[in-house]
Amino acid sequence: MSELPSLHVRVWRGTPEAGDYAAYEVPRYESQTVLDVVSWIQQHLDGALAYRYACRVGMCGSCAMTVNGVPRWTCRTHVGKVAEDGNLEIGPLANFPVIRDLAVDMDPFFEKWVKAGGVFHAGATRDDPVAEIDPAAETRQIADAGIECINCAVCYAACDTVAGNPDYLGPAALNRAWTLLNDAKDTGRAAILEAVTGDGGCHSCHTMGSCAAHCPNGLNPLESIAGLKRAAARSFFGKGS
Amino acid sequence: MGEMRLYMAQRLSALVMAPLVLGHVAVMIYAVQGGLSAAEILGRTAGSVGWVLFYGLFALAVAVHAAIGLRTILREWAGLGGLVLNAAALAIFALLLAMGWRAVWAVTFSAGAAAAAAGGGA
Ligand code: SF4
Ligand code: SF4
Ligand code: FES
Numbered sequence: 001m002s003e004l005p006s007l008h009v010r011v012w013r014g015t016p017e018a019g020d021y022a023a024y025e026v027p028r029y030e031s032q033t034v035l036d037v038v039s040w041i042q043q044h045l046d047g048a049l050a051y052r053y054a055c056r057v058g059m060c061g062s063c064a065m066t067v068n069g070v071p072r073w074t075c076r077t078h079v080g081k082v083a084e085d086g087n088l089e090i091g092p093l094a095n096f097p098v099i100r101d102l103a104v105d106m107d108p109f110f111e112k113w114v115k116a117g118g119v120f121h122a123g124a125t126r127d128d129p130v131a132e133i134d135p136a137a138e139t140r141q142i143a144d145a146g147i148e149c150i151n152c153a154v155c156y157a158a159c160d161t162v163a164g165n166p167d168y169l170g171p172a173a174l175n176r177a178w179t180l181l182n183d184a185k186d187t188g189r190a191a192i193l194e195a196v197t198g199d200g201g202c203h204s205c206h207t208m209g210s211c212a213a214h215c216p217n218g219l220n221p222l223e224s225i226a227g228l229k230r231a232a233a234r235s236f237f238g239k240g241s
Numbered sequence: 242m243g244e245m246r247l248y249m250a251q252r253l254s255a256l257v258m259a260p261l262v263l264g265h266v267a268v269m270i271y272a273v274q275g276g277l278s279a280a281e282i283l284g285r286t287a288g289s290v291g292w293v294l295f296y297g298l299f300a301l302a303v304a305v306h307a308a309i310g311l312r313t314i315l316r317e318w319a320g321l322g323g324l325v326l327n328a329a330a331l332a333i334f335a336l337l338l339a340m341g342w343r344a345v346w347a348v349t350f351s352a353g354a355a356a357a358a359a360g361g362g363a
Contacts, residue, residue: 161317164316164317164318165316165317167322197244197245198243198244198245199243199244200244201244201245203244203245203247203248204244204313229248232245233249236245236249
């Protein structure tokens with residue numbers, strides 16, 4: 001195992017104002033993930049390294065970083081797939097304020113999630129009968145696909161429109177809005193359409209699909225946003241929903 | 242709903258432009274085939290309600306479409322926002338429309354066009 005040549009890893013330390021990449025040598029193992037590399041540095045070389053993770057199995061969405069220039073979920077990114085000649089450059093996620101090292105401030109991301117109408121609009125109470133949902137219905141299938149989002153913000157970091165327009169709600173928040181719009185139990189259709197057609201809403205998307213190309217969970221926010229644009233156009237021309 | 246209106250206006254102006262572009266290109270190809278002179282072209286456009294409507298609408302659609310597109314670019318690449326952004330977009334719209342309509346006016350109603358028409362466009 002340890003016969004493998006070690007990795008040359010550069011990790012961002014500090015803030016954008018006062019920071020730089022620091023170099024580390026890390027032993028290479030079979031089936032090693034990028035998160036394993038970061039954790040090894042933190043445990044063996046530099047205990048002050050700030051980074052974030054929780055589940056380590058691709059469910060919590062907290063471990064995303066920029067790996068050799070590409071946003072990725074680090075817990076499920078194998079070193080063997082991304083290291084270039086044994087070199088790894090690991091930085092904080094793009095399009096976010098950096099708190100320190102690899103930890104970014106996710107607040108803007110989740111604030112936009114709310115701003116896009118992404119909080120469930122309940123129409124029933126516990127006293128009402130449980131809603132009957134047909135799993136085969138087209139809208140349910142769309143909602144089922146969108147609901148798989150783990151809020152990792154990889155798409156948000158990959159989106160050039162987010163980089164250029166700080167008000168843009170971004171792919172994940174809009175994908176959430178589209179999910180709720182297709183959820184038969186959500187009663188906030190008008191509120192959602194209002195929220196996603198304002199400044200920085202779905203119409204700011206340039207449809208280039210970086211989000212879909214980078215989503216580690218195989219979601220397609222680009223398609224969700226196109227759906228929102230269609231729904232918005234229909235309601236614009238007064239054809240109801 | 243501001244962004245929504247701009248988005249729809251840009252799509253609708255594209256819809257208007259598509260057939261006009263084809264018409265324009267067709268006319269260009271036809272016009273240069275037989276080596277039409279400027280005077281001959283002016284002879285046909287002068288006083289023509291049809292061409293005024295055709296190119297007047299074309300220039301309007303271009304001004305709407307381009308101003309909205311440039312507004313997006315100014316926002317994302319130049320970081321403009323708020324009033325400055327909208328004022329810049331309006332200025333671009335007004336400039337394009339003024340230039341376009343001035344040209345339409347020139348080939349239809351101006352003294353030169355009238356003279357060409359009077360000369361029979363020969
Ligand atoms: S398709 Fe839209 S949301 Fe996705 S990366 Fe491009 S601009 Fe961003
Ligand atoms: S859509 Fe994909 S990339 Fe974006 S936050 Fe959700 S899981 Fe992550
Ligand atoms: S640590 Fe939870 S998704 Fe990577």
